[in-house]
Amino acid sequence: MESQDFAVIPEGTVASPKGFIAGSAYAGIKSPKPDARDVAILASVTPCTAAGVFTTNKVRSAPVIVSESNLTDNRAQAVVVNSGRANACTGDQGLADARQMAALTAAKLGVQAGDVLVAGTGVIGVLLPMDKIVTGIDGVRLSEDGGHDFARAIITTDTRTKEIAIWVELGGAKVTIGGAAKGAGMIHPNMATMLAFVTTDAAVEPGFLQTALRRAADLSFNMVTIDSDTSTSDSLFLLANGQAGNPPVGKSPGDVSPDAATFQAALTYVCTYLAKEIARDGEGATKLIEVNVEGALSETDARLMARTIASSPLLKAAVHGNDPNWGRILAAAGRSGAEMVEAKTDVFIDDLQLMRAGRPLPFDKKLASGVLNRPEVFITVRLNLGAYKATAWGCDLTEEYVRINSAYTT
């Protein structure tokens, strides 16, 4: 895909697009280690057309509430993020704290408080230590080279940063799209995502920007699952500052012009890369699992089944142990709620077929175990009912996941 329409920038970051700057500081919220940066700011030198997608959890963090409100005018210029505490289930004081984070960042950058988005993840039900936040925001130094520092400061139990930037040609102009994300636990987004920040110097119409972001999220972040737990903080932001000088993309939300299609594909590529990086870095995970469901009666069915299989704890544990216990794939498919006819169903692990039209095929257990003993495992279920398909990503379930989550606040 990228070879035709776009190219990945080596060491690209969320600050790679023209006119974006980023940075972070250590405030002592996440960890007592002085290299554990935990306050980060991302900004554009000019106001941006902006879009956001947020958690569908009925319990929503204060940053989610404040950011959604600040995005109603489809405009934003900066994002401030902390890690270590989610500022969720914190009542009115939490809301006031999130608004103060926006105000402090606005004052620091000389932008409007209503143009600052807020995000944060970490422990739920504990107020932010605002003295530390104030010091942290004050200490952030922003620059064009600050993308890596930003990506490093937003993570919590992640073992590595998730970053990408790509070039794409739009209307004769060279446009850059950058992104950074965090997330390794409480990952089962629903019409939203963990924390992800996408930037572009493309000029994009606001209605199209929101539609394109939602579509990209549906194909990427919303198809990732680590532990079936939808977070209260899930937020995906997209800021487009137009500095690339391309003719604005997307006359209407449903624009299908070549430029609109190219932008959608490029945006989906960036989101999918970040989403897969999140699944690969799932808490305790050692493998990325990709589940493809084909031949479904509807896209809804294909998506539902792919996500259900990718989130089955039994399948995830079997993949961890290189155990070709493929009955668990079928059991998860069957309980997903999607239409299926057992007697028509084919099942594959990688290119090894284990079931044909509902009948188990004899297979070499050692060979199958070897196929599972890889950093990326591909599972395919062909329903042979219709023309729809979907892909979901997850990770294996390990003893380490349990250890990490048995002792998080204490």
Next chain:
Amino acid sequence: MESQDFAVIPEGTVASPKGFIAGSAYAGIKSPKPDARDVAILASVTPCTAAGVFTTNKVRSAPVIVSESNLTDNRAQAVVVNSGRANACTGDQGLADARQMAALTAAKLGVQAGDVLVAGTGVIGVLLPMDKIVTGIDGVRLSEDGGHDFARAIITTDTRTKEIAIWVELGGAKVTIGGAAKGAGMIHPNMATMLAFVTTDAAVEPGFLQTALRRAADLSFNMVTIDSDTSTSDSLFLLANGQAGNPPVGKSPGDVSPDAATFQAALTYVCTYLAKEIARDGEGATKLIEVNVEGALSETDARLMARTIASSPLLKAAVHGNDPNWGRILAAAGRSGAEMVEAKTDVFIDDLQLMRAGRPLPFDKKLASGVLNRPEVFITVRLNLGAYKATAWGCDLTEEYVRINSAYTT
């Protein structure tokens, strides 16, 4: 409850009701260890009014298909069960094998093949070793004292048997209800259950029997979750042979006479006991978790939220580590889909209140950790919206769960 209306029989089994006999044999399907009994038969000396509830998974095992078909006349006299292989995803041969199990059992007992129900759990996608099954069925010796042997033979990864029998007075007659169940993994029943067998010498009308069983299942087995994975083999059977001589219970499916209410309560008690035993013995589990949701707008909402909280891997891991990370309770409640208003919600662990009307309360972490460090952990969410409530049961998530399920077939 039991003190008023019924009494638990010490060492009671599924064969405790009058006229029931049971037994098992070793056939070498589940394990090479000669004490690993794996074929079991339960029978009544006279034909029974019978009812069943089965898995809602679209992939259904051959025993489920055969048993449901044999129950269409609301009549049964025996059940044959194997452990070690589920006979699921086995195509036409699997169906023929399940029917042969019924026929062999019928011939052995001198009953009609259509009056024999079939069940089995274990690995999916592998044919039954019918030669071993034939020898196994032939070797079973049935007796009134065979209930424990039956309960022992049906288990797989369970660490102990699940059995109970109670006495209850119905229309002046002393009636017995017995039950045996198995299940420790792939436990997230939906309008059905893992394997459970309930017997009674009560006389019960068939329509009422089915309705009563479904209601009992909804309050018990359907509120248990170990790992969110609904099995392809879930089956719950109830056989009533009328030998207690009580006036038949349940003129209509919705009978609300005192006898009908007493029978319903007693049946629900037996099913709830077995369901909790399954949760307590969840693969790798060290604790039983009981989740109570109160003040919901509907029973559906209360059930949905209770089950979602009980199945949250993050909460289950936190309970395992005695970590009072109560934000995970609220995050699971919020993603359940049930109506809730954060600002009205109260959260308790045991009698320790952690949130009042959406505000976190200061609490002693050591005290909270101590409350979690018990074999039974009680979590309560009060929504303060309506009059409905529900209870769900689950277990903690441990490293041992992952170890058990990383290597099951290999």
